[in-house]
Amino acid sequence: MIRAGLRAVLAADPAIEVVAEAGDGREAVALTLEHRPDVVLMDIRMPVMDGLTATEEIKRAAPGTSVLVLTTFSEDEYVSRALGGGASGFMLKSGDPRELLAGVHTAAAGASCLSAKVAQHVIAGLNRGSARHRDVRLASQHERVTALTAREREVLALLGGGLSNAEIGRRIHVVEGTVKSYVSAIFTGLGVRNRVQAAIVAYESGLIEHKD
Numbered sequence: 001m002i003r004a005g006l007r008a009v010l011a012a013d014p015a016i017e018v019v020a021e022a023g024d025g026r027e028a029v030a031l032t033l034e035h036r037p038d039v040v041l042m043d044i045r046m047p048v049m050d051g052l053t054a055t056e057e058i059k060r061a062a063p064g065t066s067v068l069v070l071t072t073f074s075e076d077e078y079v080s081r082a083l084g085g086g087a088s089g090f091m092l093k094s095g096d097p098r099e100l101l102a103g104v105h106t107a108a109a110g111a112s113c114l115s116a117k118v119a120q121h122v123i124a125g126l127n128r129g130s131a132r133h134r135d136v137r138l139a140s141q142h143e144r145v146t147a148l149t150a151r152e153r154e155v156l157a158l159l160g161g162g163l164s165n166a167e168i169g170r171r172i173h174v175v176e177g178t179v180k181s182y183v184s185a186i187f188t189g190l191g192v193r194n195r196v197q198a199a200i201v202a203y204e205s206g207l208i209e210h211k212d
Contacts, residue, residue, distance in 0.1 A: 002093075006041060009097040016104060025049030029057045032065055038108040040067045041091075052081050059086035066107035089113025089196055111164035112195035144190050145205040152189065153207065155182040159195055160202030 003021050010016045019035045022028035025046040032040055040058060044051040055067045066088035088107045091100055103113040145153060151172075158168045165179040172179075183195070192198045 002043070006100075009100055010104070012097075013101050013104075016101070023047070025051055025054035028054045029061070032058050032062050036062060037065055039088075039104050040065055041070060041104075042067050042087075043070045043093075052085060055087055056085040066110070068103055068107050068113060086194060087196065088194070106162060106164065109164045109166070110195075111167075112159065112162060112199050142205055145201065145207065148186060148189050152182055152186050155179065156186050156190075156198060156202050157207040159183065159186070160199040160207060162199075 020031040026049040042051045069087045069090050070093050091103050106113045165176050169176045169179045
């Protein structure tokens, strides 16, 4: 039923073609390797192989494919693991269908898809634990963000807002190649692997205001 609903939403966009549907995580990995899609929509709770493991397998075998993880607010700890596994973004199962379509296009363009609501809950999950450990982590992130140039911090804030490289370039009036250089420098400076991890740092460091 969930797959049928997703297919109906995606079919409403003529620019999106659904090439395959998987009934379990292992099948999702196999179909990804067969079809090499631009984007995979991955549920966390999948039979045979869970969606988190499947995401990690896909990113190892097909790094050019973006994985959007479907989640609920009750699965924050799983979202954190998916983030570490290379997921490109997170979409709410109960979200607006228009947001899902926008997320697919954003992921296909190589940008992150992290809505403000999901980001807040992810951060809440990451912040669980002892206050001392949380303070140490936040202090370290603040130092890394402060070490970035003013332009890199500007790009980080826009990246955290979900903008693609092309959109960031138009916003700050530079060519896309220059934005890619900024993004690469940001990843190195923050010690992150992808745009979503960078977005989390942007939220936690206060570059982006948390909104309800």
